[in-house]
Every structure is written in C-alpha cells, then in structure tokens.
Amino acid sequence: VIRVNIKLFASARDLAKTDHITLSLPDRSKVADVFICLSEMNSEFRKWEKHLRFAVNWEYVPNDCILHDNDEVAVIPPVSGG
C-alpha cells in the first residue's frame, strides 16, 4: 500500500470541498486511480475528466503514470494565469 498526497486547486478544490486529501492506494496504482477516487467523492468530477491535468511532484504526467509512496499529486484544472 502507498500513501499519496493529493493537492486540489481552483475549481477542483471547490468540487472536492478541500484543498488536500491523503489517499492510501494499492502498490502500482496510477494517476487514473486518483481520478476514480475523486469521482467517487463527487461524481461531478467525471464531467471534467477531459479538462483536468495531473502533476506528480511538480511535473505534468499522463494518466497512466505509476505512483509511489509519498508522491504529491496535484489536480490541475485549466490554468488562467497571465
């Protein structure tokens, strides 16, 4: 089992109603599994699947990225800086 720290920003934080979650997941879980957990917390997440990006330890990653113990996983809605 691994523990990962999920950070949520902007509208993703509004959907989750929190800015961070700690998840315990089976070994070799993927970023996509984090999305499944979020969808179970709030089914509204499913609508935004195509728009959300994920970062692990401050780098964007594809959804099949394998997670490791203590990874920081950020849920990143469309950015709007500038």
Add this chain to the structure above:
Amino acid sequence: VIEIVSTSIDVQQVLQSVEDPSVGGINMFIGTTRNHSNGKAVVALEYEAYAPMALKMMHRIADEAKAKFRITAISIVHRAGRVEIGEASVVIAVSSSHRKEGFEACRYAIDALKKDVPIWKKEFFANGEIRGQQQNDSGGL
C-alpha cells in the same frame, strides 16, 4: 529573476534585472487586469498559484527561451493573491543583442506561461458574482 509575489510588481526593478551593457534592447510584456469580462464590470481579481510547481515551470520557460532564442537575460514575475484593476499581474522582461529575438522570446514566454503554469484567475464582479476564469474557457468547470 523568476518570482511569484503577493504585492505590486516593481516594473522598474524587473527591467533592471535584465539590463546589461552588451545588449541592444529590452523587450517587456506587462499583463494588466482589465475592468470587464464577458460584458460585465470586474472590480478585482485574485490569482491562486501552485507556487512550487509554478516557479519550477517559470524557470523552465526561461531556460527554454534562452535555448531557443539568442537572448541575454529573461525575468518573469507573476502576482498571487488579490490584484486591483489596472495593476500588473505578470511582467516579463527580455534583453537581447537584437530586437527580433527579444520580441520572439518575450512572446514565447507569455504564451507558454498562459498555457502551462499552474496559476488561476478568479474574477470579482461589480454585481457580487465571483467566477473562476476556467468557467469561461471550458463551459463550467
């Protein structure tokens, strides 16, 4: 200089950070907060940053700009927190021997920042409504 700051950006200081006697010019982009959005009056904005990742990406954009264009120095400074109307939300300065590379690198940096740096804008409207910018772009989120 690569920074995220919570108070007014000192534009003169960003300019000075790229000055060099060897350069032929300095190109700056100053993004400012506008007082309207989708036809409605905006009274203030707030920027939220995932600071450690945003800074890492801003450093990478600066490195890429240096690798792609013949420039001497580049600085990128972005605001976080509440920003009043008309204030600078982002300042990019590029010094280079020749203007073409300066313009190109400056444009590259602001485009890359807007696409990938994890910073979010929230608009506060005169009618009391509050909206995350991404609600415009992707239809609700």
